[in-house]
Every structure is written in structure tokens, then in C-alpha cells.
Amino acid sequence: MCICFGFLSLVFAVFNLSVNNLHLVGGLEVGFSLLCLYIFKHSQKHYPKRWHAIIMCLAISLIVLCGTYLAPLKNGLFLWTFILPILYYLLLGRRYGLILSSALLFLQLMVLSQKLPHSSFSAFNIGLNLLFVYISIWAISHVFEGNRADFSKRLKNLALLDPLTGAGNRLSMNQYFEVELRDKSQLYLFLLDLDYFKQINDQYGHEVGDKVLVELATLLRVTFAKGYVFRVGGEEFSLMSNFDSPQAALAIAEKLRLAIQNKHIIANGETIKLTASIGVVQYQQQSLSELIDLADKQLYKAKETGRNEVCTDILVHG
Numbered sequence: 001m002c003i004c005f006g007f008l009s010l011v012f013a014v015f016n017l018s019v020n021n022l023h024l025v026g027g028l029e030v031g032f033s034l035l036c037l038y039i040f041k042h043s044q045k046h047y048p049k050r051w052h053a054i055i056m057c058l059a060i061s062l063i064v065l066c067g068t069y070l071a072p073l074k075n076g077l078f079l080w081t082f083i084l085p086i087l088y089y090l091l092l093g094r095r096y097g098l099i100l101s102s103a104l105l106f107l108q109l110m111v112l113s114q115k116l117p118h119s120s121f122s123a124f125n126i127g128l129n130l131l132f133v134y135i136s137i138w139a140i141s142h143v144f145e146g147n148r149a150d151f152s153k154r155l156k157n158l159a160l161l162d163p164l165t166g167a168g169n170r171l172s173m174n175q176y177f178e179v180e181l182r183d184k185s186q187l188y189l190f191l192l193d194l195d196y197f198k199q200i201n202d203q204y205g206h207e208v209g210d211k212v213l214v215e216l217a218t219l220l221r222v223t224f225a226k227g228y229v230f231r232v233g234g235e236e237f238s239l240m241s242n243f244d245s246p247q248a249a250l251a252i253a254e255k256l257r258l259a260i261q262n263k264h265i266i267a268n269g270e271t272i273k274l275t276a277s278i279g280v281v282q283y284q285q286q287s288l289s290e291l292i293d294l295a296d297k298q299l300y301k302a303k304e305t306g307r308n309e310v311c312t313d314i315l316v317h318g
């Protein structure tokens with residue numbers, strides 16, 4: 001898109017500078033071409049930045065507004081106004097699309113009211129038609145972008161959330177660890193596994209087992225509100241958060257263990273009691289799979305020593 005707009009803008013710049021004598025508009029168009037070139041170069045090496053899209057939209061709007069004001073209407077430069085709502089919604093989403101489209105409409109109406117002859121009925125007719133075309137394109141862009149955003153959110157949820165519990169899945173854990181979590185200096189990972197969950201399934205049935213998993217995930221999210229909860233296996237959850245100290249991390253792990261122990265789930269008129277084993281490790285420059293392996297060792301230790309335990313390899317001083 002940058003290449004396409006940059007090239008078009010350069011062609012118009014040459015035309016406006018050499019034939020139309022619109023030096024300001026031509027200059028702006030040359031500037032816009034250079035901006036497009038810069039953004040194109042940047043986006044080849046890095047993820048595109050949001051301010052690039054904002055600057056691009058503002059720059060092209062300025063060119064269209066200046067062009068409409070300075071060039072004779074018969075040049076048709078103002079027709080570019082109609083693609084701008086599409087561009088705003090495409091590049092900036094619904095909120096900015098709405099704000100910029102209304103601002104552009106207001107400014108273009110001011111500019112055109114200076115340029116269209118006031119008394120002429122045909123000018124009034126043209127103005128009205130242009131207004132309705134603009135509003136129609138704007139409305140279509142708004143609805144289309146709304147549908148696209150909802151659809152993309154639903155797809156993202158399908159890809160990243162565990163459908164049963166609503167907790168993040170393995171993929172979202174990887175994404176969180178590798179991309180979103182920038183400061184890992186105080187990161188701790190808990191691996192939590194329900195004890196004797198097979199017995200619950202066997203005794204009460206799979207549906208009740210599912211209900212237990214859903215309630216457990218809710219309890220984890222509430223008790224571990226500071227961090228992120230992912231379901232990484234049948235009845236196994238991984239939790240990640242930064243803590244000020246190992247003591248603080250272990251205190252929360254213990255709080256989780258007690259909350260699960262005190263949780264009573266009613267199913268088929270019976271009360272189901274739960275316990276969980278938890279392995280806690282601190283991040284020290286390992287990869288995610290290495291960190292999980294370490295946490296798994298601690299979890300195994302907790303299972304071995306009788307379950308309903310928190311185990312860790314962190315040395316706590318004092």
C-alpha cells in the first residue's frame with residue numbers, strides 16, 4: 001500500500017508542480033511520497049508502528065483538503081475525499097475511523113462551501129449528492145470494519161483460549177512468554193495439577209469433571225488476578241506472573257493451594273473436595289520449555305511427597 005500511494009503521490013506531484021502550478025500541493029505530495037518510502041523501508045525490517053498509520057492518514061487528508069481549497073473544482077482533486085474513510089477504517093480501526101471521517105466531512109464542507117457558487121441550484125444538488133455519497137461510503141466502512149473486528153476477535157479467541165475453561169491455551173502461553181511479556185526479571189512460573197482428578201471423573205462422570213475444571217479455572221483467575229492462567233493439559237494449569245520476591249511468589253502459591261483445598265463443589269447433590277499440587281520456579285534466562293521442565297520436576301516432587309503441596313527449587317533466605 002505504501003508503494004502504491006507513494007508512487008501515485010509522486011505522479012500527482014510532478015503533474016501539480018509542472019502543469020497545474022499548485023506548488024504547495026505538489027510539495028506536500030513529494031513529502032508524502034518520501035513518508036511512504038520511509039514507512040515501507042521500516043516495515044520491511046520491523047513490525048509496522050501505529051503512529052505510521054496515523055501520520056499517513058493525517059498527511060493524505062491534509063493534501064486532499066489543501067488540494068480541494070487551492071485547485072479549481074473541475075480538476076476533481078476533491079474526489080479523493082471519498083477514499084479517505086475507507087483508508088481511516090482500514091488502517092486505524094473503528095474509533096479513529098469515526099473521529100477522522102467526521103472531522104474530514106466537517107472540514108471539506110467548510111472548504112466546499114467557499115468554493116461552490118451559493119445561489120446555483122445545480123451546485124446545491126451536486127453538494128447534496130457528494131454529501132450522501134460520502135456518508136454512504138463512511139457508513140459501509142464503519143459496518144464492514146465493525147464486522148471484521150468482531151470476526152477477528154472471535155477467531156483469536158478460538159485460537160488462543162481453551163474452549164472449556166476460557167483460560168489461555170498453550171499457544172497463548174507461548175505468545176505471552178515470547179512476545180507480550182517484556183520484563184521477565186522477576187518472573188515466576190507455577191505448574192498446578194489437580195490431585196486424583198481421574199477419581200472424580202470415574203466417580204461422578206466426565207460432565208462433573210468438566211464442571212470442576214471450569215470452577216477451578218475461575219478460582220485460579222480470581223486468586224491469581226495479578227498474573228496469567230493457562231490450561232496446558234487435562235487438569236494441569238500453568239500460571240505466570242512477576243513478583244517482588246521469592247517469598248511473595250511462594251505465599252501466593254500457598255494461598256492458591258489453600259483456596260483449592262477450601263473449595264467445595266456441589267454436583268449431583270454431593271460435595272466434591274479438591275486438592276492440587278504445585279511446582280514453583282523462577283525464570284533465569286531459560287527458554288519456556290526449559291522453565292516448564294523445571295516446574296514439572298517440582299510438581300512431580302509435590303506429587304511424590306503426598307500431594308496437596310507446594311514444592312520449589314528456589315532458595316528462600318531469611
Ligand SMILES: Nc1nc2c(ncn2[C@@H]2O[C@H](COP(=O)(O)OP(=O)(O)OP(=O)(O)O)[C@@H](O)[C@H]2O)c(=O)[nH]1
Pocket residue numbers: 164193194195196197198199201205206207208209210213233234235303307
Ligand atoms: N472431565 C474431564 N476430564 C479430563 C479432561 N482432560 C483430561 N481429563 C482426565 O483427567 C484425568 C487425569 O488423570 P491422571 O493423569 O491419572 O491424574 P490424576 O488422577 O489427577 O492423578 P494425579 O495427577 O497423580 O494426582 C484422566 O482421567 C483424564 O481423562 C477434560 O477436559 N475433562
